Amino acid sequence: MDHATLYVLGIVFAATLIRSTFGFGEALFAVPLLALALPLRVVTPLVVLLSTTIAASVVAQDWRHVHLRGSLGLLLPSLAGIPCGLLLLASPYQSPVKLVLALLIVAFAIYGLLGRKPPHLPTERLPWLLACGFSAGVLGAAYGMNGPPLVVYGTMRRWNSQQFRATLQGYFLPAGVLALIGYRVSGLWVPEVTRYYLLGLPAAIPAVLLGRWLNRRMHPQGFVRYVYAGLVAIGLGLLAQSLPGHGAAARPQRATASSTTPASIEPAPSRRAGPTASRRTHAPSSMPMSSESSRAGAT
Helix, strand or coil: CCHHHHHHHHHHHHHHHHHHHHCCCHHHHHHHHHCCCCCHHHHHHHHHHHHHHHHHHHHHHHHHHCCHHHHHHHHHHHHHHHHHHHHHHCCCCHHHHHHHHHHHHHHHHHHHHCCCCCCCCCCCCHHHHHHHHHHHHHHHHHHCCCHHHHHHHHHHHCCCHHHHHHHHHHHHHHHHHHHHHHHHHHCCCCHHHHHHHHHHHHHHHHHHHHHHHHHHCCCHHHHHHHHHHHHHHHHHHHHHHHCHHHHHHHHHHHHHHHHCCCHHHCCCCCCCCHHHHHHHHHHHHHHHHHHHHHHHCCC
16 A cells, blocks of 8 residues: 555544544545645545545434434525525635634634633524524535534534534535535546545544544533634634735636646647756646645635
8 A cells, every 4th residue: 555545544534533523624624635645626526425424424323413403404594505605706805705704713713712602592593594504505615614604503502512413414414415416417526536435434434433432422511612623723724715825826826727738638748849848848737736735725
């Protein structure tokens, strides 16, 4: 087994452990690190496929802890938020929106870490379901980060660690299935995705079981603090992506990547040009990876 495969297996194990323990956060960890070894066109469907598998496993084990009304109440408005997220993805206002979202997420998390309790929702409340679900759809479509609004709702509902973990999977499971159907229809589910998924299963399965064991043994207050810490990490990652230097670097790379001839049909260098021209011909091939890496942080 080569070093690249071992690296991928290690990332899959750690990301699955995070997801199985807390119910969210694996994409923020896995996508940027996997993008260092694999193309993003493989990484994104791979992470979604693993995420859907984890969600199915958790729901199968702990379906009694799923708040069905909560998960469905969040999922339906998310479907309405997806088109808005796609519009935001194509708009020129991504950096300001990311900055505002990052500040809101970090502020909410720090507020909780300081011991202040957010508003308490003793029952499912339609306005909060609509607001958090719609926001999750927008963020998921625009940045691949639908977790924070769901976490906010779960903390206001005061779900315990098992309810929190299981109910989020009740949301992520149908959302992941819909995403996988989209990848399949659009041709983005390539053979490499299936190959790395099958390679990663031996690492993911024990991580799911270990995460369930850790989740059941967490003190309620400790679990809440870990959740808030995860929100801080997500907010800081989003804040870093909103910085002017990051956005400025990413825009020309995306433009270059879209105009680069695919490697499979790249014309051979001219014989008269010599080694220098050959290097110039192949130089842009590193740009798509830079573009992929710049987008990977958005997940």
